[in-house]
Amino acid sequence: METKQQSLKMMNGGWGRNNLMNELVRGKGLAQQLKADLFAASSAEMQCLLTERILGCYEKALSMLEYRGSFAGLSVDTVNVSSIPTYRKRKTPSPRLADEVVQVVVAGSELDSPLDDGHSWRKYGQKDILGSNFPRGYYRCSNRHAQGCLATKQVQRSNSDPTIFEVVYRGRHTCIQSSRSPVRSPWQKKIGAVSKDAEENGSTPHGPTPEVPDCSMSTVPNFRSDLMIKNVDNKIDSLPCLSFTPSPMEFTNPFEDISFLDSKVMEASVPDYYLSMPVCLTPDSNLTEVVSGPASVTNSLTIDKISFDPEFSFETFYC
DNA sequence: ACTATTTGACCACC
DNA sequence: GGTGGTCAAATAGT
Secondary structure (H helix, E strand, C coil): CCCHHHHHHHHHHHHCHHHHHHHHHHHHHHHHHHHHHHHHCCCHHHHHHHHHHHHHHHHHHHHHHHHHHHCCCCEECCCCEECCCCCCCCCCCCHHHHHCEEEEEEECCCCCCCCCCCCCEEEEEEECCCCCCCCEEEEEECCHHHHCCCCEEEEEECCCCCCEEEEEEECCCCCCCCCCCCCCCHHHHCCCCCCHHHHHHCCCCCCCCCCCCCCCCCCCCCCCCCEEECCCCCCHHHCCCCCCCCCCEEECCCCCCCCCCCCCCEEECCCHHHCCCCEEECCCCCHHHHHHCCCCCCCEEEECCCCCCCCCCCCCCCC
16 A cells, blocks of 8 residues: 555656656757757757657656646645635625635636535536626535535636636535545545546546545635645745644644655645645634734635745644 | 536625 | 626536
């Protein structure tokens, strides 16, 4: 059986950012070599060989991107906490809806569902939003009727970057999801068997789903895929934040050793079977004060970027 | 047949 | 009246 670290290193080593960069750089070098060869009028055989090697590099790079995009393509770029626009109250506003608002900016993929967060959602509406190039999708928890769960989310592509999804979570999950996998999602249903989708995407689940913590009560999603942890300025030395007290915001680290991570950008590719675990936040925190200073928000939380102290050590927790 | 999604209509708020 | 959020019938998918 694969260990956590093995899986993580496989992910990083096989499809990681560094390898992708290596492939692209290698392709560039080969192209330059081909260019020199063309000028030097070397043999057609040599030029053909170089061409094939270049194509191989880019195919490999593209397959990495495809894998990351289709299967694990959701990366939480960063997290920062700031104010969030207030939302109009409806005629009979739910107290819970008004209680918690969490916005997450997610680097998405070609998938329509940009943030498979471990919860099961049902789409109940879509609207064109003034000033937005893309419609906003409205989702509610699938257990709304069965268990009266009032959690909702809104998903909208960013105007500036269509690959970015802005996801707004409202309300707290009060539902209890499947016993085998408490945060079961359509995506998670695929785990344990090579699904048709996975085959088509060239992605392969890496074993059975382990027991995962039940974060169903949390508003904020358990991001299912790559957790990309960046400093706002990509500078490690300016990360004084996130001294989580008293446990308003909790993170799960399914892997103990992150020493191999890039020193500039901490990128943690999460093993498949931990994809439901990487991040679990509770929005009723005072992180606004910790991270972004004088945010005047009391009941809402915007997560744009996650900044970590390089010395920050994750601790496994169970909600 | 059941479930999920789409989409036009409705309603509340500004 | 404009806008955003929700409803619910129609439609599609399984």
